[in-house]
Amino acid sequence: MAKGLKGIDNAAASKGKGVETLWQFIKFIVVSLGAFVIQTVLPILIRIPMSEEFQTRAFDWWIFHDATDAKTGVVTGLGLFLAANLANIIAQIVSFFINRDKTFNSDANIAVTLPIYVVFTIALICFSAWLSPTLINFFQAHNVNTDLSLFLSGAICGAIQFFLYFPFDKLLFPKKKEAVEEAEAAKEAVEEKAE
Template identity: 30%
Template sequence: MKNWIGSHPDLWEFIKFNVLSNIATVTNFILLWLGTGFLFKTFSEQSFNWFIFNYSVENGGLTGFLSFLLAYVGAQIVNYIVQRNLVFGANNSISSTLHWYILTVVFAGVVSIILPPYTISLFTGFGFSIGVAQTIANVVNIFLQVVINYPMLKFVIMKK
């Protein structure tokens, strides 16, 4: 295994990135389910429409918006710590790159908050329940976050 890792360091890093991102993924799902099931449940009959965000009651309403936001922010905090320490082993100054991380997660976060009402509507249209549709929408968001975050982390934020 050590020989293979030595021969394929970039591939090994990408594998570690994806495997250890599951810590943030688990955090994301737990916070999403806590938000929709308990923390923000009282807002489930209230739509949320502001600026570019369009969460009708059928697509989760204010409960969905707040839950996706909480899940995303919590997961990104966990992900930063895990990726910096366990994947990239970054030793650069946090203060010199933190602004890039914040910009990256804000961009990915806006995408992740705009997209769910549309994906939820699509999946409920296929006959899935709102809870299952929200979970699938979260999977879509997590995939997009990998596509956005990995190159930024590797080449800009946590380069050695």
């Protein structure tokens, strides 16, 4: 499949920057769907072995706080917070390597790009960790159960991250020189056929 994917990459590049970026966006969507599944389903699986007491343990640290259902008094506490953020971290690690290698065909130095990616990811995870309890409170105030509230919260945070990561990754992961040369050769071949 990698040879087929490389052929599609070259064909897209030969059509110009706009088509190439559109093709990268399509590949990014596929990778992001995998990250989305990890980010929305994994918290539910992670919390299975957790005790109810740990899941609902109240906490308040910096901008992070537990979410309390105003109607039932149920606290989505430390355990759920940790489950949601662990899943987010795992999803972003997977996305980094797949997007670098497959989506953007980049050979960017991991020692340089990974720390930049980590800082950006930590900022987004902090934002999501702040937003998630707020969304959970909102959904539970509208009689949505805890699992569905957690799922919807993860989905919304994942969507926000999706729209921020594509332009960031596009800048962070320049194409390999050989991929640029192959794309230019493919473009020249298309132009010669057109003449």
